[in-house]
Amino acid sequence: MIVRDKADGDFGGLVFGRDRRGRFRWISATPGWHHSIHRCRVDLRREMERQAHLPDEEYFQADERGAPVDFFTPVVQVHSLNPAFVSLSDALGYSSARGIIEPMMRWYEDADGNFIEQFQTTGFDARIWELYLFAAFTELSYEIGRIHAVPDFCCASPFGEFNVEAVTANPTRDKQGNVVPEPPLETAEQQIAHLKDYMPIKFAGPLTGKLKKKYWEKEHVADRPLLFAIQDFSSPASMTRTSSALQRYLYGYDYEWAHDANGKLVVTPQPLEWHVWGEKKVESGFFRLPDAEQVSAVLFSNSGTISKFARMGALAGFGSDLVQIVRMGMWMNPDSNAAEPLLLSQNIRDPRYRESWAEGISIFHNPRALKPLDPRLLPGVAHHWLEEDGTLRSQIPSNFPLGSFTQLLVPEGTETSVLGAEPLQSA
Structure with a gap:
């Protein structure tokens, strides 16, 4: 992860590794701060490579309790x-x-x-x-x-x-x-x-x-x-x-x-x-x-x-x-007198696309x-x-989604396309 100091604009890098429970946590950082983000990336990659050669135990921290949480290994019979x-x-x-x-x-x-x-x-x-x-x-x-x-x-x-x-x-x-x-x-x-x-x-x-x-x-x-x-x-x-x-x-x-x-x-x-x-x-x-x-x-x-x-x-x-993700739906119209929403279609792979949780x-x-x-x-x-x-x-907020559908598109022959519906804010 690259972070930036808001006061002076310098860039620094943080390295994360899995602890005993499989959680990514901070383990190291770049040696110093850089005026150039490019230089920071170079130093960060070097530090990541150095950490990658260490045994997993080096990433463990003393406060882990219990086994790693695993949602995907079935705990019930397949038919259930x-x-x-x-x-x-x-x-x-x-x-x-x-x-x-x-x-x-x-x-x-x-x-x-x-x-x-x-x-x-x-x-x-x-x-x-x-x-x-x-x-x-x-x-x-x-x-x-x-x-x-x-x-x-x-x-x-x-x-x-x-x-x-x-x-x-x-x-x-x-x-x-x-x-x-x-x-x-x-x-x-x-x-x-x-x-x-x-x-x-x-x-x-x-x-x-x-x-x-x-x-x-x-x-x-x-x-x-x-x-x-x-x-x-x-x-x-x-x-x-x-x-x-x-x-x-x-x-x-x-x-x-x-x-x-x-x-x-x-x-x-x-x-x-x-x-x-x-x-x-x-x-x-x-x-x-x-x-x-x-x-x-x-x-x-x-x-x-x-x-x-x-x-x-x-x-x-x-x-x-291989998966292309397209989001289509309705967004809040900024016009205070509008009775209809904005209709948009967005490609998630577009570098300009932004979304928060x-x-x-x-x-x-x-x-x-x-x-x-x-x-x-x-x-x-x-x-x-x-x-x-x-x-x-x-x-x-601006650009507020009233609701959308997300299409998950995969190449023909690998899997059938999946359409995932999301709720709309209003009818």
Whole structure:
């Protein structure tokens, strides 16, 4: 790794090696600082070559405890493995995702004791979501405490602390455990009803379930903001519309929009009381529920899927160069009067392409929170607040993705192309 001193512009190099648990950690540095990055690269390569000739034991540090964490060696019978896990483990198209997860997993502390088994079987999506959050919070320079089984993440930095409990909306299953198909979405009326009632009810179940756990009563949670981080894995198609459904349920408002005579976009809030689907009836406004004031905010990401790992892995140099990765989707339109997003297509292999782990995260702040979350603790993400008149105020980064699809393309004859869908921010 090459670092630069902001004060004088000099460059220095850091060398990392695997410790006893397979984790990359600092082991050496270039002899000095350089005005030229080229000279720094030369010195760094020399130091890396010198370190490479040393025995592995030279990289070990005295604080390792336990065996290396390994997500990919099966711990269950082959017939029990999740097909998505098998694809991640074996498919050429997912080689970049696999490549970046392997070093990352060495740092993941399994507080529950069942992470690996669930990652390989029925909990694959939920565990990918947790691993994504781990990467995002680490990128934001948080120390993540995993000594407590709940909540999932105790994040601390010199600027503040907060706790996060991860949860997912999952497919509906019948009494035999079979997935129940989503209702039809063939007409505009069906699509609107799906957004306004079906999906809010899907979100209500896991969120109210977490609310009943009363995490705020635990000593290590009581004095810090508590976030619920939810991702929708209820069906592949639902990813295209769930953020707006989540927003409706959290705040208990729908929104109508129109352009006035001057072409200005006017948004009018409409209060909601209930979400009804068949025999199910759920009160709208999660943040208005009893005890919900203990929840500071709800975090949602439109990128917390395996496709994110494929892209980030490729950007970090992992995976096969045979795989071409193309990202297509909708991005926030900077025009304040725009009613439609920007449509873009990007090649991940383009040297100009940039992406962060936290990109695509939205924070919905609770207007009744007893311990409000300081938005400065989570920079570079979208923040949303409900105003007293029911309107929504948002702070959204530039180039914010509303949702995307990632195509993993491999040469003919080596493997079938894989299409990985990511959730959209709004319908």
